[in-house]
Amino acid sequence: MSEASISSGAAGGPSHVSKISEAVIRIAGNSQDGIQAIGGFLARLAGRSEQEVITFMTIPSTISGGPSIFQVRIGTGEVLSAGDEADLLVAFYQHSYNDHLNSLKKGGLVLYDCDHVEPNPAYEAQYRHIKVPVSSLTVEAIGGAGRDKGKNIFVLGLLAKMYALNVEKLVGLVSERFRGKDPSVLQNALGAFNAGYAYSLDKAVETFQFAGELAGRGSQVVMTGNEAIAYGAVAAGIRFGAAYPITPSSEIMEILRHELPKYGGSFIQCEDEIASMSMALGASYAGRLAITSSSGPGISLKMEAVGWGIMAEVPVIIVDVQRGGPSTGLPTQVEQSDLNIAVYGSHGDAPRIVIAPTSVEDAFYTTIEATNLARKYSVPVFILSDQAIATRIEAFPEPDLEKICQDIMPSLDPVESHKAYDLAAPDGLVAHKPPGTRMLDGRYPVVTGLEHDEYGHPSGSAKLHTVMTAKRRKKIQALAATLPAPAVYGAPEGDVLLITWGSAKGPAQEVVDRAQKAGERISALNIRYIQPLPGGLEAIFDRFKHLFVVELNDEGLYGFGQLAGLLRSVYCRKNITGINKTEGLTWKVREIHDLVHAKLAALKS
Amino acid sequence: MNAPTSLPATEAERKPLTKKELVAEHPTWCPGCGDYSVLALYYKMIERQKLHQEKFVSVSGIGCSSRFPYFVQAHGVHFIHGRSLPFATGVALARPDLHVFVFGGDGDLFSIGGNHMVHAARKNTKMSVVCMDNYVYGLTKKQTSPTSPIGYKSKTDNWGAVDQPLNPVKMVIACGATFVARTTHTNPNHLLETMEAAMHHDGFSVIECLSECVEFYPGAFDSANPRKGGQFLTVPADHDVTNEAAAYKLADAPFPGYFGVFYNVNRPSKNAREAKVNATAMEKFKGLKDWQILKKTMERMK
Ligand SMILES: Cc1ncc(C[n+]2csc(CCOP(=O)(O)OP(=O)(O)O)c2C)c(N)n1
Ligand code: SF4
Ligand SMILES: [Mg+2]
Numbered sequence: 001m002s003e004a005s006i007s008s009g010a011a012g013g014p015s016h017v018s019k020i021s022e023a024v025i026r027i028a029g030n031s032q033d034g035i036q037a038i039g040g041f042l043a044r045l046a047g048r049s050e051q052e053v054i055t056f057m058t059i060p061s062t063i064s065g066g067p068s069i070f071q072v073r074i075g076t077g078e079v080l081s082a083g084d085e086a087d088l089l090v091a092f093y094q095h096s097y098n099d100h101l102n103s104l105k106k107g108g109l110v111l112y113d114c115d116h117v118e119p120n121p122a123y124e125a126q127y128r129h130i131k132v133p134v135s136s137l138t139v140e141a142i143g144g145a146g147r148d149k150g151k152n153i154f155v156l157g158l159l160a161k162m163y164a165l166n167v168e169k170l171v172g173l174v175s176e177r178f179r180g181k182d183p184s185v186l187q188n189a190l191g192a193f194n195a196g197y198a199y200s201l202d203k204a205v206e207t208f209q210f211a212g213e214l215a216g217r218g219s220q221v222v223m224t225g226n227e228a229i230a231y232g233a234v235a236a237g238i239r240f241g242a243a244y245p246i247t248p249s250s251e252i253m254e255i256l257r258h259e260l261p262k263y264g265g266s267f268i269q270c271e272d273e274i275a276s277m278s279m280a281l282g283a284s285y286a287g288r289l290a291i292t293s294s295s296g297p298g299i300s301l302k303m304e305a306v307g308w309g310i311m312a313e314v315p316v317i318i319v320d321v322q323r324g325g326p327s328t329g330l331p332t333q334v335e336q337s338d339l340n341i342a343v344y345g346s347h348g349d350a351p352r353i354v355i356a357p358t359s360v361e362d363a364f365y366t367t368i369e370a371t372n373l374a375r376k377y378s379v380p381v382f383i384l385s386d387q388a389i390a391t392r393i394e395a396f397p398e399p400d401l402e403k404i405c406q407d408i409m410p411s412l413d414p415v416e417s418h419k420a421y422d423l424a425a426p427d428g429l430v431a432h433k434p435p436g437t438r439m440l441d442g443r444y445p446v447v448t449g450l451e452h453d454e455y456g457h458p459s460g461s462a463k464l465h466t467v468m469t470a471k472r473r474k475k476i477q478a479l480a481a482t483l484p485a486p487a488v489y490g491a492p493e494g495d496v497l498l499i500t501w502g503s504a505k506g507p508a509q510e511v512v513d514r515a516q517k518a519g520e521r522i523s524a525l526n527i528r529y530i531q532p533l534p535g536g537l538e539a540i541f542d543r544f545k546h547l548f549v550v551e552l553n554d555e556g557l558y559g560f561g562q563l564a565g566l567l568r569s570v571y572c573r574k575n576i577t578g579i580n581k582t583e584g585l586t587w588k589v590r591e592i593h594d595l596v597h598a599k600l601a602a603l604k605s
Numbered sequence: 606m607n608a609p610t611s612l613p614a615t616e617a618e619r620k621p622l623t624k625k626e627l628v629a630e631h632p633t634w635c636p637g638c639g640d641y642s643v644l645a646l647y648y649k650m651i652e653r654q655k656l657h658q659e660k661f662v663s664v665s666g667i668g669c670s671s672r673f674p675y676f677v678q679a680h681g682v683h684f685i686h687g688r689s690l691p692f693a694t695g696v697a698l699a700r701p702d703l704h705v706f707v708f709g710g711d712g713d714l715f716s717i718g719g720n721h722m723v724h725a726a727r728k729n730t731k732m733s734v735v736c737m738d739n740y741v742y743g744l745t746k747k748q749t750s751p752t753s754p755i756g757y758k759s760k761t762d763n764w765g766a767v768d769q770p771l772n773p774v775k776m777v778i779a780c781g782a783t784f785v786a787r788t789t790h791t792n793p794n795h796l797l798e799t800m801e802a803a804m805h806h807d808g809f810s811v812i813e814c815l816s817e818c819v820e821f822y823p824g825a826f827d828s829a830n831p832r833k834g835g836q837f838l839t840v841p842a843d844h845d846v847t848n849e850a851a852a853y854k855l856a857d858a859p860f861p862g863y864f865g866v867f868y869n870v871n872r873p874s875k876n877a878r879e880a881k882v883n884a885t886a887m888e889k890f891k892g893l894k895d896w897q898i899l900k901k902t903m904e905r906m907k
Contacts, residue, residue: 048907176905221906234899240699242691261886262898266698266879271724275691278684278721282664282695285682286703290695308685398903405896412659435662435680435696435703442626444658446674448683457630457675458683 019211022075023163024083027155028100029092031060031068034152039070040393041156041173046074047222047395048169051210054506055393056082056586059332067095072393076210080506082392084588088162090155091117092134101127109206111158113151128206132158132199141195142188150192157196164209167197219398225363225389229319230255232367233291235401237408238317239265240288242279244272244298247331248387249321252293273298277305277318284309284316285447287410287434289375291367293319295387296329299341306380307346308449310472313421315374315381315432317367322386324584333584334387336502337553339562342382343531349469351476353377354531356384358505361396362528363389368404375408377475378432384530386552388503388586414438419454420445421468427478428471476532483529485536493543494521496596498579501527501563504550507587514593522596527563538571547576548599550592555580621655624648629678639790639816639826640670640737643708646797647677653797654804661704664693666718668710669744670737670816687717690725690734694875697732701876704804705732711752712742715773719751726780726809730875733803734811736773737790739818740825747821754860757822773813774856778849778868784810785852785868790817791830792837795864802866808874829861840865 025042027035039055046053053074060066073083085105091097091112101123104110110127112119113134123129138154153174160170174193178186201207223231230252233241239260243253256267265288270276273294280290294302299320309316322338324330342354353373357366363385370381410432418439422430433445446456451465459465488497490512498508505526515522525540527533541547549564560568561578568576579595581587627648634640651661658679665671667686674681684692689707697705714722714736725734741759742748749759749766752773756765778785784806788799796814803810815826828835840863845851852868890898 044907219907221903223906227906231899231902235896237895240695242695259902261879261883262890263895264883264887266883268694268698270691271720274688275721275724278688278691279695279698281684282682282692283699284695285692286662286696286699288699290699304685305688312682398907401896401900401903405894405899407895414659434700436659436700437680438657438659442678444629444679444681446629446681446683448675449685450683456681 016206017164018206018208020208021077021211022073022079023088023208023210024071024073024086025088025090025159026069026071026086026100026103027090027092028067028069028096029090030065032065033092034149035068035070035092037177038152038156038159039072041170041177042072042074042159043393043395044173044222045165045170047220048173049166050217050220051076051395052079053222053393053395054079054082056388057391059391067099069096069100074210080510081589082586084590090159092151093117111155130201137195137199138192142191150188153189153192154196157193158199158201159196160193161197161199161201162207164207217397220395221398222393222395223360224251224391224393225357225360225385226251226321226391227255228360228364229293229367229383229385230259232364233317233371234259234263235364235399235405236368236371237406238289238291238371239263240280240283240290241265241267241292242270242276242283242290243267243293244270244276246273246295246298248323248390249293249295249298249319251390252319252321256291273301274305277302280316281305281309281314285312285314285432285434287412287432287436289315289317289371289408291317291319293321295321295323296325296338297327299338299345303341303346306352307348307350309380310346310350310352311348311449311451312447313378313430313432313472314447315378317370317374317381317383319383319385321390322384324582330584332387334503334586335553335582335584336384336386336504336551337562337582338384339501339530339551339553339566342384343566349473351473352379352531353381353476353479354384354529355381356502356528356530357389358502358526358528359396360389360392360394364396364399366528368406371408373479375432377429377479379475384502386503410434412436414440417441417443418445420447420456421452421454421471423454423467423471428475429478480532480535483532483534485534485540486525486527488523488525488540490516490523491521492523492540494523495544496520496522496546496548496600497541497544498522498524498592498596499527499547499549499563499567499576500524501530501551504552504587507589507592508550510589511593511596514589530563530566533566533570537567541571541573541576545575546600546603547573548579548596549576550579550587552582552587553580554582619657621652622657623652627651627678629676632676633672634669635820637819638669639739639818640673642790642793643670643735643737643796643814643816644673644676646793646800647706649797650800650804651679654801656704660702661706662696663706663708664689664696665708666710666713667744668713668742669818670708670710670739671713673708687713688721689713690718690721693732694725694728694730697730698876698879701731701880706804707732707734709734709736710743711736711738711740711750711773715771715776716751722777723780726777726782726811728875729781729783729809729872731808732810733800733806734809735800735803736811736813737816738773738813739816739822740770741818741822743818743821772856773811774867775853777811778852778856781809781872782811782868783808783870783872784866786811786866787813787815787856787862787864789815789826789829789837789864791826791832792864795837795839799866806869807877808872826861829864835861837861838863840867846870
């Protein structure tokens, strides 16, 4: 046993309290142990304590459970990613211990349940071990009735002690969670918590204290990316949705099915994704701008109807929570390999809008923005989220709901006349007029997927197809002209520009922070508007020697990932190349940094 | 749903729409196509039912029959092949103030759209569906359809169709449609009456209307047309339209079979069931603005 390790009850030296600005805690167990709940409590505590937090979890793809981890990174500074390596590993089982010790920092702490884990002497030299009979002490505290239940709350108590967490707030959170159930459930939870908290860790181990709270954060809300999109839709005024269940997007439909009725809206579970895309378009056409959410295989099924929305100029929101593909692929793991289908999917020349949020908070506001763009440009808008954003928990400042919640119910007032596809309209933008609108000149639109004249009547005229195709394109070009160039993170010029989209933004920015300290000239640029691309990118690209596009997808047949391919086709720059991986896991900061070095070395030789 | 803001008050004295006001572009159907008569009687029904354009919408998929909305001077949708029913469900649930009519062919509604028919019927959303059944794919020029009888010589079954045709009436009853009728384009009064009854049904109503494709399946329905030496047998007066098994049995009669309402029951519509869910949910938040409801929810996320 290494010097720093203790055994329960052993008398040790005085405790040492270290001030820290952040901590990465990885909890490894089985999914049925409720380790997600520990992470959830920690994340919400951070939210209530004006701290930043980002979590990361893996879930087994089978329902019967299995190994699972939850990692939480809490900080009093800016937290950009879930953290590469853990400061503390909590290991419930031997497999948790064996599989996750290598995710610990050198010299990090491992707290293991000695009822299930036999430590490895080789590791005992490298990592500081804390031995706690978690299972038996939990049973002792709350009786055997709960069996394995309650271990997670016991560990929460231990962590509260180790990190000098705000016990009052934590107990409040635990009570809120279990209130309303059988009183014995709350009693047991508090019993387990207190037993964990009272356990005498303080003799020999280093304990920690966060250095202050983030000033001026104000009240924070804590949620996952899927929740952010669902509640963003509510705030945006969306009152209709349709979908078919699929991991990892189902939560969005589950929440909206439950929430929309409170606002007089409806969310319908359909027979498949073709039906849900069609139903969403039907409701949008009828004047209730609708949302549909899906992932990989479901997005493929929606594509013919998406093309109709583009041709017929009917607004709609499509959320793609990306997972590994193609086909059923990696249902519970992350990938960013749907950029192409979001941008190019469906047949024909079919321009649409695609936005990729970068965080949970961004997902909330992106949903509102997508709603407004869909309405203004009468076009389907894709929100490209991913499994990592969907499942991670973040705290962000409570939105000013009174200000941002919007009512988007259309007017059904009669109009003098209406050309649904008016070619003379500025930028080709015609506000959609739902059925129920009386047209006083007696001419009514047919909204259609056939090429059509200005009233929607079919036409095979070559000239009309040309001008209508251009009209659909010009709308999106008009939007592009309004989009500001994204801001460069780091120095405005240098050797390497890391170009990201979606969840790769945070880790890439951390690479920039580290590189700066090391004197390297690396900056980062995140592209949120994937389609249309914003202006001003060329001027930014000009100021860097190498443009590396960091994305979670394959390098492709020609050596470029999906965004890299798009940027190359638009900007024709040979110095755009890719940093890609397809492991089903998010980027680690170190990983990107090492790949940058490797690429630079390869370019030199 | 917040009722559509500012619904225009329909002046009670507004004159019914005339055929002249309802006619849009000239139909592109072949002369003699059965679909003309469905269109003519739709105009007549709108006139008789005093529907104005802000009260209804016509939705279709793809096929000859699905060109229908272009020929009606009113709000219309020409959607994609086979998917008119989920689209129309979206319209009907979002806008209970509108009458939703769906027109389509046998291929559109029962082949590519077959699964949607199953679930639309099961949901029992309020709308009226008219399947203009010509036992063939018209628009794509004579391929076998799901209702083509065995032996029908199409371009995809030169030697004659070999697969068992499906029986639309039996299928939609089995799937949960609450109003199911059968009619034919050659009997205008019957067709009009059937459409009117369907329109007034509070739920998912389906009409199978035999509609001859004079181009690719001429004479298909002569045996149902007294003017062509056939017989037009109506559903027996003593048939109990609430008896599912009896309706099923009646629908099994060999061609030309019976015409009329086979099945007509009251089961709460999807619209009614969703409205009930909403009423219960909204009751708890009475008097609160939308942003206040969301704020309450977010309180729990702190
Ligand atoms: C996805 C798709 N597949 C195939 C077609 C081609 N298509 C158009 S209409 C049709 C069949 C039409 O038959 P039916 O629905 O019976 O209508 P009818 O023309 O007989 O009235 C087909 C196969 C299409 N438009 N879209
Ligand atoms: S092809 Fe047949 S169904 Fe189509 S318009 Fe001509 S007659 Fe009618
Ligand atoms: Mg047909």
